[in-house]
Amino acid sequence: MTFRITFAVLAALAAVALPQCAVATDWRVGDNSGWTINEVNYTKWAEDKVFKVGDKLIFSYDPENHNVFKVDQHDFQTCTVPVSGGLTTGHDVITLATPGKKWYICGKGTHCSEFQQKLVINVVGDPLTAPAPAPDKSRSSRLILGAEYLFMMAVASVFFF
Numbered sequence: 001m002t003f004r005i006t007f008a009v010l011a012a013l014a015a016v017a018l019p020q021c022a023v024a025t026d027w028r029v030g031d032n033s034g035w036t037i038n039e040v041n042y043t044k045w046a047e048d049k050v051f052k053v054g055d056k057l058i059f060s061y062d063p064e065n066h067n068v069f070k071v072d073q074h075d076f077q078t079c080t081v082p083v084s085g086g087l088t089t090g091h092d093v094i095t096l097a098t099p100g101k102k103w104y105i106c107g108k109g110t111h112c113s114e115f116q117q118k119l120v121i122n123v124v125g126d127p128l129t130a131p132a133p134a135p136d137k138s139r140s141s142r143l144i145l146g147a148e149y150l151f152m153m154a155v156a157s158v159f160f161f
């Protein structure tokens with residue numbers, strides 16, 4: 001009986017806690033090829049991936065030949081390189097902080113326009129782990145209600161086994 005109760009309580013706690021432990025992913029753009037030209041179709045590369053808030057994009061490249069600019073949709077489509085704000089280390093790590101579409105291009109030569117060295121991704125938010133702009137009381141109370149509900153169910157189930 002004691003074991004059953006312990007198990008039920010643990011199961012209830014796990015059910016509440018696990019969704020909050022969603023693991024962030026480090027994405028190496030272009031995998032082994034990295035951020036370059038003539039090797040990777042970045043549209044295809046991103047196609048089957050789910051990018052989440054908290055994940056990291058890692059742009060790995062030869063800084064003599066490439067760089068990374070975060071741009072808007074218009075500049076992405078027209079391959080317009082901003083006058084400043086480029087990343088140039090050769091190993092740029094970008095944490096995806098907000099949900100929505102993100103656009104990146106290479107600003108060297110005609111890499112964007114001619115070689116399609118451009119990446120667009122859609123970042124999805126995780127409602128439990130996404131940083132809230134302001135304290136969200138309804139969310140935490142909903143979570144507590146959920147925990148209490150599961151706990152009650154677990155305790156109740158002990159009596160019906």
Ligand SMILES: [Cu+2]
Pocket residue numbers: 036037065066067106107108111117
């Ligand atoms: Cu380039």
